[in-house]
Amino acid sequence: MRQPSAVRTWTIGAGGLVGQAIAHSTRSDFSTITIPWSDAHARQEVLTVAADAFLNTVGDEPWCVVWAAGSGTVGTDQRKLELETQTVREFADMFSTLLSKRSTQRAPGLCALVSSAGGVYAGTPNPPYSSVSDPHPISDYGRAKLAQEQIWTERFEGLSQTLITRLSNVYGEAQRIEKRQGLISQLAYSAATRQPLHIYVPLDTVRDYIHTDDAARLITGHIADRCRSRTPTLNTETVIVASGEGTSIATLMSMMTNVCHRKIPIAAAANDDAMRQAHDSRFIPDLPSGFTNSGARPLPVGLQQVYQGIVSQLQEHGAATRVVGQ
Numbered sequence: 001m002r003q004p005s006a007v008r009t010w011t012i013g014a015g016g017l018v019g020q021a022i023a024h025s026t027r028s029d030f031s032t033i034t035i036p037w038s039d040a041h042a043r044q045e046v047l048t049v050a051a052d053a054f055l056n057t058v059g060d061e062p063w064c065v066v067w068a069a070g071s072g073t074v075g076t077d078q079r080k081l082e083l084e085t086q087t088v089r090e091f092a093d094m095f096s097t098l099l100s101k102r103s104t105q106r107a108p109g110l111c112a113l114v115s116s117a118g119g120v121y122a123g124t125p126n127p128p129y130s131s132v133s134d135p136h137p138i139s140d141y142g143r144a145k146l147a148q149e150q151i152w153t154e155r156f157e158g159l160s161q162t163l164i165t166r167l168s169n170v171y172g173e174a175q176r177i178e179k180r181q182g183l184i185s186q187l188a189y190s191a192a193t194r195q196p197l198h199i200y201v202p203l204d205t206v207r208d209y210i211h212t213d214d215a216a217r218l219i220t221g222h223i224a225d226r227c228r229s230r231t232p233t234l235n236t237e238t239v240i241v242a243s244g245e246g247t248s249i250a251t252l253m254s255m256m257t258n259v260c261h262r263k264i265p266i267a268a269a270a271n272d273d274a275m276r277q278a279h280d281s282r283f284i285p286d287l288p289s290g291f292t293n294s295g296a297r298p299l300p301v302g303l304q305q306v307y308q309g310i311v312s313q314l315q316e317h318g319a320a321t322r323v324v325g326q
Contacts, residue, residue: 007026007027007061007062007063007064007110007223007224007227008027008030008057008058008061008062008063008064009022009023009026009027009028009030009063009064009065009066009223010028010030010050010054010063010064010065010066011023011026011028011032011066011068012033012035012047012065012066012067012068012069012091013035013066013067013068013069013070013114014028014032014068015032015034016068016069016070016071017170017172017174017175017212018068018114018167018170018212018215018216019066019068019069019114020174020212021172021174021212021213021215021216022066022068022114022216022219022220024213024216025213025216025217025219025220026064026066026220026223030050030053030054030057031050033046033047033050034046035047035069035087037083037087040090043087043090044090044094047090047091047094048094051065051091051094051095051098052098055098055099055102058109062108062109062110062227062228063108063109063110063227064109064110064111064112064223064227065095065109065110065111065112066112066113066114066219066223067088067091067111067112067113067114067152068114069084069087070084070087070088071181072084072141072144072145073141073181074119074139074141074142074276074277075141076140076141078140081140081141081144082144084144084148085144085147085148085151088113088148088151088152089151089155092151092152092155092156093155095111095155095156096155096156096159099156099159099160100159103159108160108161108227109160109161109227110160110161110162110163110223110226110227111152111156111160111161111162111163112162112163112164112165112219112222112223113148113149113152113162113163113164113165114165114167114219115145115146115148115149115164115165115166115167116141116142116145116166116167117129117166117167117168117208117240117241117242117281117283118142118168118169118207118277118278118281119137119139119141119142119144119145119146120135120136120137120142120145120146120149120166121133121135121136121137121166121278121281121283122136122137122138122139122142122276122277122278122281123136123137123138123142123278124136127206127246127278127280127281127282127283128246128282128283128284129240129281129282129283129284130240130283130284130286131166131238131239131240131284131286138276138278139276139277140276141276142276149164149238152164153236156236157234157236158234159234160234161226161227161233161234161235161237162234162235162236162237163222163223163226163236163237163238163239164236164237164238164239165219165222165239165241166238166239166240166241167210167215167241167242168207168208168209168210168240168241168242168243168281168283169182169183169207169208169209169210169281170182170209170210170211170212170215171183171184171185171209171210171211171212171302171306172211172212172213172302172305172306172309173305173306173308173309173310174212174309175306175309183207183249183252184209184252184256184302184303184306185306185310187252187253187256187264187303188256188260188303188306188307188309188310188311189310189314190264190265190266191256191257191260191262191264191307192260192307192310192311192314193314194262194265195265196265196266196267197264197265197266197267198267198268198269199249199266199267199268199269200269201249201277201279202249202279203248203249203250203253204248204249204250204279205248205249205277205279205280206246206247206248206279206280206281206282207246207247207249207252207281208242208243208244208245208246208247208281208282208283209243209245209247209252209299209302210241210242210243210294210296211296211297211302211305214243214294214295214296214297215241217295218241218285218287218288218291218294218295219241220288221287221288221289221290221291222237222239222241222286222288224288224289225288225289239286240283240284240285240286241285241286242283242284242285242294243285243294243296243299244283244284244285244293244294244296245296245299246280246281246282247299252299252303253266255299255300255303256303256307258300259300259303259304259307260307
């Protein structure tokens with residue numbers, strides 16, 4: 001499983017769960033930036049200065065820009081989702097303009113966008129879904145992700161290679177407990193603290209879970225394939241990044257119980273978000289060259305890593321939160 005060591009990569013959103021993993025698995029020697037989301041002028045200035053500096057560093061080398069910024073979920077309010085989409089539009093407008101001005105001096109490049117497979121395929125019938133399945137979002141989150149894909153594709157048409165990576169449910173020990181995002185991290189938190197976890201969807205709901213480091217390796221492979229192509233084309237390729245394995249919430253709970261050797265307190269509850277989520281989100285992953293399968297670690301191994309990560313975070317927080325029974 002190769003690494004695109006020759007590809008200079010700028011990962012925007014490298015402080016997040018997915019962005020951090022992508023930055024670690026690529027040649028991301030460009031400094032990380034923090035996007036001032038609440039200040040439109042400052043946001044534009046930070047991104048413009050950083051983009052210009054990045055293009056000045058690449059010289060004649062292959063390069064890649066990965067947009068992995070944003071923290072929206074199915075439960076995120078529409079105003080925040082609109083802000084994230086607007087920021088994608090602002091960046092794509094600005095960066096495409098820079099590429100046009102530098103068309104005679106820049107090296108071949110790739111603009112990659114991290115999107116959500118679960119969001120855009122939530123209303124699509126007949127899983128498992130592949131990258132040729134028609135997207136049919138049923139939530140504001142899914143519609144926002146699809147809109148961002150369309151913006152990305154349109155702005156960079158004819159200017160660079162473009163890659164859309166649709167991720168399944170990504171998890172990892174880098175998720176912060178204060179955000180309480182992701183079912184796996186929430187299960188681990190409830191197991192460690194014995195605080196009840198509210199489940200808003202049926203326990204036979206199926207998801208495809210992939211560890212963030214494994215997802216990053218697949219994304220890295222796709223970047224390498226595009227940037228090393230001897231016949232690059234300035235078109236858009238859409239790929240699904242997933243483990244290829246479906247797991248029900250009931251099975252996931254059982255796995256976590258076996259990993260942490262304690263019963264997880266569960267409280268069933270009703271929530272409008274459940275109506276905006278698919279019952280079965282299984283995917284057929286697109287594999288980069290050199291991969292015979294997704295290479296995703298066994299789910300119990302990943303659950304153990306997340307649980308230990310949550311325990312470590314709780315212990316670091318001291319008296320604010322505590323691990324029960326440790």
